[in-house]
Amino acid sequence: MESTIIKKLGKRVRKLRKAKGLSSDKLAELIGREGSFIRRLETGRMKNIPEDIEKIAQALGVSIAELLTTPEEKKEIELEFRTDLVTILVINGVPASGFEGGDTEIIDYLPTPREMLRGLPQERVAWVKVVGDSMEPKVSRGDLVLVADGSWVEVKNGDLVIAVMDGEKTLKRFYDKGNYILLVPENESYEPLMIPKDKLKETSLYLYKVLGILKRMQ
Structure with missing residues (x-):
């Protein structure tokens, strides 16, 4: 040594x-x-x-x-030795229904300010690399978003979410319209997704709430 x-x-x-x-x-x-x-x-x-x-x-x-x-x-x-930072996984896509027991490909680890976790256990959050452009210009391809397991947080109207429905994953803004869920893109090239709540009996919908965004360096 x-x-x-x-x-x-x-x-x-x-x-x-x-x-x-x-x-x-x-x-x-x-x-x-x-x-x-x-x-x-x-x-x-x-x-x-x-x-x-x-x-x-x-x-x-x-x-x-x-x-x-x-x-x-x-x-x-x-x-x-910094107590205000926690090491959070960077994963290549979210599991279909929560981090617990879900299959994830770990691509990196990122020291993250503890306050960004909003009191959540670190195993219930992860950084996810964005692969689409539906939320341009707010979130771009290659950016990282810090997401929380939807079963541990309250998702409110206007929140940015990663929605997983029947294996398909999309980054959108969430709105509960009573009889249906509306997922709205920022990019005008994409149409909003409307999901009738009665359809949720036949299909699966899982939400991950976005807690923070880390822009890719140009």
Whole structure:
């Protein structure tokens, strides 16, 4: 484990040294060492972390923590210990009738502000990649929508939902019109879907409520 740390330290020292335009001999001079000391450090040929690490950090203009940790690693550590974030699955399409026991293809994981879950357990929500354009321009193909299992949330008129009916999935705005359900697209190229409630006795309709939208970077 320590040899791995020393190798990473050496690579980090070399990168920072070159970024400051210092030769290995010049860096060694700044810390009162020979050039061979820096070269051995940068090539991972030391057995232990050198006692001069504080001097090296000062010479390179960074803290010891910055010397031992890359920005990417620091970000990962910060995410791991942030209590305001939870890791949520990114899935390629929702199950037919809820997350519990449903088949889903996990394509990624996304740190998500806890407040976006609105108090729901994290296993009852997921990010879903949008594949259609029925809600353009509000939601575009490739965007991610954070959805909640419909059995755990109240779906109100005007809510954005993913509706699953007989295996078909669509992103629409939901309206309960009394005798029928109306699913309205934002894209004028698509017609609204009207589902008579008496038809629901013969078919299945499952709703996932959209809690948030993450726009795809252009």
